[in-house]
Amino acid sequence: xxNQTTPRLTIARPDDWHVHLRDGDILRAVLPYTAKSFAxxxxxxxxxxxxxxxxxxxxxxxxxxxxxxxxxxxxxxMTVYLTDTTNSEDVIKGHARGxxxxxxxxxxxxxxxxxYGVTHIKAISQVLEAMQGAGMPLLVHGEVTDPxxxxxxxxxxxxxxILRPMRKDFPELKIVFEHITTQEAxxxxxxxxxxxxxxxxxxxxHLLINRNAxxxxxxxxxxxxxxxxxxxxxxxxxxxAATSGAGMFFLGTDTAPHTRTAKESACGCxxxxxxxxxxxxxxxxxxxxxCLPHLEAFASRNGPAFYDLPVNKELITLExxxxxxxxxxxxxxxxxxxxxxxxxxxxxxxxxxxx
Ligand code: DOR
Ligand code: ZN
Numbered sequence: 001x002x003n004q005t006t007p008r009l010t011i012a013r014p015d016d017w018h019v020h021l022r023d024g025d026i027l028r029a030v031l032p033y034t035a036k037s038f039a040x041x042x043x044x045x046x047x048x049x050x051x052x053x054x055x056x057x058x059x060x061x062x063x064x065x066x067x068x069x070x071x072x073x074x075x076x077x078m079t080v081y082l083t084d085t086t087n088s089e090d091v092i093k094g095h096a097r098g099x100x101x102x103x104x105x106x107x108x109x110x111x112x113x114x115x116y117g118v119t120h121i122k123a124i125s126q127v128l129e130a131m132q133g134a135g136m137p138l139l140v141h142g143e144v145t146d147p148x149x150x151x152x153x154x155x156x157x158x159x160x161x162i163l164r165p166m167r168k169d170f171p172e173l174k175i176v177f178e179h180i181t182t183q184e185a186x187x188x189x190x191x192x193x194x195x196x197x198x199x200x201x202x203x204x205x206h207l208l209i210n211r212n213a214x215x216x217x218x219x220x221x222x223x224x225x226x227x228x229x230x231x232x233x234x235x236x237x238x239x240x241a242a243t244s245g246a247g248m249f250f251l252g253t254d255t256a257p258h259t260r261t262a263k264e265s266a267c268g269c270x271x272x273x274x275x276x277x278x279x280x281x282x283x284x285x286x287x288x289x290x291c292l293p294h295l296e297a298f299a300s301r302n303g304p305a306f307y308d309l310p311v312n313k314e315l316i317t318l319e320x321x322x323x324x325x326x327x328x329x330x331x332x333x334x335x336x337x338x339x340x341x342x343x344x345x346x347x348x349x350x351x352x353x354x355x
Contacts (some may be wrong), residue, residue, distance in 0.1 A: 001167075006319050006322075007319065007320040008195070008285075008317055008318065008319045008321060008353060009283065009292055009294060009316045009317065009318045009319075010315050010316070011296035011299060011300050011315065011316060011318070012017060012296060012301065012304075012311050012312050012314070012315060012316075013038070013300065013302040013312040013313075013314040013315060013316045014036070014037065014039070014249060014251055014279060014299035014301040014312075014316065015038050015039055015040040015041060015042075015251070015271075015299075015300070015303050015304065015312065016034060016038040016040075016041040016067070016252060016253050016255070016278070017041070017042045017176070017201050017250055017251060017252040017307075018033065018042055018044065018139075018252030018253060018254045018259065019034055019041045019042065019043055019044065019087045019124060019177065019252075019254070019272035019275070019305045020043075020044045020254070020255060020271065021034065021041075021043055021076075021252060021257050022062060023060065023257045023259060024064060024258075024334055024337070025267075025333040025334040025335050025337070026257055026337075027063065027064065027264055028067045028332070028333070028334055029069050029254070029331055029332065029333040029334065029339065030257045030273070030275055030322070030339065031064065031067050031068060031069075031074075031149050032069050032072070033254065033255075033275035033276040033331075034074070035068055035072045035074035035084070035210060036068065036072070036236065036352070037275075037352065038074070038279075038318070039073065039075065039278040039314065040074070040075040040076075040077055040309075040312075040313040041073065041074070041075075041076060041078065041100065042076065042077045042079060042101060042139070042252070043060070043061075043064065043076045043078055043079060044079060044104060044113055044271075045078075045079045045080055045081035046061075046104075046106065046111075046113040046114060047060070047103055047107055047108065047115055048076035048114065050081040050083075050113060050116055051078070051079070051080060052080065052081050052086065052096030052116070053061055053080065053087075053090055053094075054080065054090050054091070054093060054097070054099050054100060055244055055341070056080075057078040057079070057080055057094060057099050058078075058099050058101055061076055061099070061132060064076040064247065065340050072339070073224050073314075075083075075149070075312075076327045077102075077223050077307075077346040078099060078100055078101060079100065079101060079102045079103060079104045079139060080094060080102075080104070080116055081103075081104055081106065081116070081117075082103050082104060082105050082117070082124055082127060083116050083117065083118065083237055084114050084118060084120075084123035085123075086103075086124060086127050086155065086224040086230040087295065088126045088127040088129075088130040088131075089130075091103055091131065091136070092130050092131070092134050092136070095131075096134070096135055099136070100136070101134065102136060102137040102138065102139050102176070102307075103127070103131060103137075103138055103139065103140060104138075104139045104140075104141070105117075105118055105124070105139065105140045105141065106118065107141060107145050107158075107162075107228070108147050109145050110140060110141050110143050110144065110226070111226040111270055112145075112226075112256070112269060112270055112271060114141070114266070117249060117335055118123070121162060121165075121166060122326050123322060125169075126175055126286050127214070127340075128166070128169075128170050129170065129331070131173060131174075132172050132173040133168045135174060135308075136174070136297055137172055137176055137306075137307065139176045139177050140153050140163070140175060140176065140177055140178055140198070141162065141176075141178055141179075141226075142158045142159070142162075142177050142178065142180070142185065142227070142228065143155050143227050144158045144161055144162065145158045149273045151228055152211070152228065152230060152350065153237045154182040154227065154230075155180070155181055155182050155184070155185055155301065156182055156185070159184055159185065161338040163175075163177070163188070165250065166224060167192065167196065167198070169234065169308075170327065171196065171222045172197065173197070174197040174198075175197065175198050175199075176199050176200065176201060176252075176256070176306070177189055177196075177199070177209065178200070178252060178313050179201055179202070179203050179206065179252060179254045180200045180201070180202060180206075180236075180238070181206050181228070181229065181230050181234060182230055182234050182236050182240070183233065183237040185200065185313075186200075186237050186238060186240075187240045189241075189248050189249070190241070190246070190248065190300055191244075194245075194248070195250030198248065199247075199248045199249070199250060199252075199302070199306045200241075200248060200252065201247055201249075201250060201251065201252025201254070202242045202249055202250075202251070203225075203252065203253055203254045203272075204236055204253060204274050204275060204277075204278045204281040204285070204342070205223070205230060205272045205342055205344075206235065207230070207238055207239050207281075207285045208235075208240055208246065208313075208344040209223055209229050209234065209235070209283060209292050209343070209344065209355070210229055210230065210231060210234070210235045211228065211229045211230055211231060212232070213345055214228075214229060216345070221263045221265075221268040222263060222265050222272065222309065222340050222343070223272065224263075224268060224269055224270055224271075224272075224341065225254070225256065225270050225272045226270040226271075228270075228278065231304040239285060239289055240289075242282075242285070242286075243285065243286050243289040243294055243296065243297055243298070244291070244296030245293075245297040245298065246302075247302045247305060247306075248268075248299070248302070248306075249298060249301040250298055250299075250306065251298055251301065252303075252305060253274050253275065253278040253301045254271075254272070254274075255272070255273055255274045255275040255278060256270070256271025256272060256273060257271065257273040257275075257339045258271050258339070259333070259337040259338065260337070260338040260339065261337070261338060263340065266353045272342045273339050273340065273341055273355075274340050274342040275341075276328075276331070277328075277341065277342065277348055277351075279316075279318065279344075279349040279352060280318060280348055280351045280352060281297070281344060281348060282295065282299060283299070283318045283350040284348055284349050284350045286298070287349070287350065288290075288318070291345075300312065301338070305350070309333060316352065317352070317353040318350055318351070318352055318353060319350065319351060319353040321351050321354075322350060322351055324347035324348070325347050325348050326350070328341050328343055
């Protein structure tokens with residue numbers, strides 16, 4: 001923090017440990033925003049035609065690199081989408097060759113483009129065994145899909161029904177419990193993450209909105225994501241966990257662009273597009289919690305430590321703004337589709353400094 005009028009904070013350049021970049025026109029429209037704030041990003045494999053093999057991950061990586069704006073240093077870290085028929089040899093070889101950083105477990109039908117996901121954990125036992133041996137992280141969308149389980153309980157039930165048994169069977173498997181939303185998840189990760197290779201990512205939107213926000217004055221499709229936002233008491237627990245600086249929690253925006261028409265629809269898609277302002281919003285949350293000194297751990301250090309990667313050498317500076325930001329314009333894709341950026345209920349109070 002420097003001069004008295006404008007609080008500023010300089011930290012090692014962060015990474016985003018959970019992004020959806022899509023492909024084609026949307027990729028080209030959204031990638032510059034992620035690459036501006038983050039040096040590296042774990043790229044989710046749930047394209048319409050999912051990234052299910054090392055070869056597909058390699059060509060997707062090439063497409064991302066080709067879409068990266070000139071002069072910007074950005075490294076996409078690729079993931080493979082697990083299915084009931086994933087070939088463990090391909091996954092392990094892809095990891096050994098440096099193409100795959102991690103594998104993603106989507107329970108079938110849990111979220112966007114997850115129809116080819118895993119229908120039962122036994123189907124991927126061999127893959128998990130091999131990943132455990134190779135030290136390759138498993139990234140988990142932690143929600144059960146049983147329609148009898150209430151949507152607000154799906155994460156908590158996943159911990160008991162899937163995660164605990166999985167961790168018993170594969171105690172050394174590195175696991176990231178992605179985009180956690182509940183007190184149950186925070187408690188579980190705190191307890192287990194202290195003694196085992198288990199960590200969690202936390203999104204800016206789950207730190208800033210609770211489930212009421214989705215229905216404030218009417219239905220708010222741009223606040224709809226999966227896992228869905230929970231009660232205020234869960235949001236408060238998430239803020240405490242993220243801002244604590246504890247090594248098992250790190251930044252993963254889960255920025256998930258969909259076109260405005262796909263969001264504002266009778267059956268709107270799940271996903272919040274936060275890439276342009278995510279880092280500033282995290283700074284705001286840490287500032288409001290009185291924990292700015294822990295932002296660097298959460299954003300720039302805990303993730304690399306978990307993934308055994310170096311902390312980025314470059315720096316980035318954030319600053320507090322006096323005037324709240326005005327209305328944010330949607331971004332446009334090359335074919336004229338709009339993508340609406342996440343606007344928290346109260347305006348942002350931080351931004352990335354330009355000099
Ligand atoms: O809200 C979400 N959107 N949650 C997910 O798990 C997937 C993501 C997407 O791909 O749109
Ligand atoms: Zn996601």
